[in-house]
Amino acid sequence: MHQSEFLNVVMPFKDKLYRLAKRLLVSREEAEDATQEVLLKLWSKNDSIGTYKNVEAFAMTMTKNFCLDRLKSKQAGNLKLVHSNYQEKGSLLDKQIEAKDSINWVQKIIEELPEQQKLVLQLRDVEEYDFDEIGEMLAMQPTAIRVALSRARKTIREKLAQKHSYGIG
Amino acid sequence: MESDKVEKLLEKYFGATTTVAEEQLLRTYFSQESVATHLEQYAPMFQYVTNAKEERYTKQLVFSPRKKNYKWLSVAAVAALVFGIYFGNDYVDKQRLEQEQAVYAYQETKKALSLLATNLDRGIKKVAYLNEFEQAKQKIYNIK
Structure with missing residues (x-):
């Protein structure tokens, strides 16, 4: 070739x-x-x-x-x-900045996930592979992928909710 | 999309039972301006993913066979070293032999020269007799 x-x-x-x-x-x-x-x-x-x-x-x-x-x-x-x-954001109250900040926050949360959940989340949500393809790449069963993915998504949701209710991390 | 439909999809999303197409619907919903207030908290998740898709590998791809070269370089170096040791040894041996021969030749020459010198010495002594003869001859001539 x-x-x-x-x-x-x-x-x-x-x-x-x-x-x-x-x-x-x-x-x-x-x-x-x-x-x-x-x-x-x-x-x-x-x-x-x-x-x-x-x-x-x-x-x-x-x-x-x-x-x-x-x-x-x-x-x-x-x-x-x-x-x-990461970028440190000042105390700007502009809503747009806050939204951007939240997006950065999501990245931080994902970085703290276990590696397998990171992988599954990346392959599914960002790259949009189906479960069979992910199974082939990671040598995992579809059910295991589902569980890992669900856990990853729920963790992000919970940590985001925490952040919103406390204001800061 | 109505917010109750979104809620249902979200529920499925967190159970990881949504299809890729449904997840795309969610992302489109959350990328628009008007998101229902009670759903706003989920927006960053989907916006993050939407942004993450945009990342590109911008570095130039280099396919120089650098690694291969290094591998062959070491092989060549080893070969050169082995040849060097093999033939180098040979060369050193040859040099030593030559030197030995030279020393031997020098000794032999010295021996021969000293032999010549002793013989020459003897010859000179004999020539001294000749001188004696000459003196005697002169005496005879003087008497006449």
Whole structure:
């Protein structure tokens, strides 16, 4: 397979890989590196790419594994402390700012979720995969996915409600 | 969409039994301006997801065969090292042999030269007799 052919295969889902990596690794730079690394790995396997029935699902699984490995390694642990993509908001009472703040808050809540729930939420709500595809990517049963997804969504709802009733986190 | 329908969908959403299409409906509902007040609290969730979809991988993809090169570089380096040790050893051996030969030749030459020197010495002594003969001859001539 030539590079251009490979790029045609990879282009439609490279953003999905990146978003998944960013969901797990939080930092933008780390996620970019991870995406690059996964695509390089995929490229090095390009002889056998035709034999995978679903390259996209395979790439997503690779990304998931790569990121979880990164998180386990000490190196990533150090980086995690350095990077924080949150923005501190002042005490502006503008409603628009408040709405934006709430959206950032959702991101914080998702970051605190267990990794599996993060993965499921990302794959379902952001990437809109159905349960069978997610099952293939994460090697999970559909019922387990449903439970994880439901828990993740409910946790976000509860924490958001808390924030709204207390005003601040 | 009416708010009671939204409420039903939300209930399903939190039980994770909504379909992808229903979830899209929810996102569209919450992305509009007029959200029912009692449902406003859910809006950030769906707006966040809508925003999250927009993120793109903007870095240039590089497919340089850098890694492969490094792998072959090490192989080449090892090969060069092995050849170096193998032939280098040979070379050192040759050098040593040459040196030994040179020392041997030097010793032999020295021996030969000293032999020549002793012989020459003997020759000079014999020539001294000749000198004696010459003196005697002169004496004879002087008597005449």
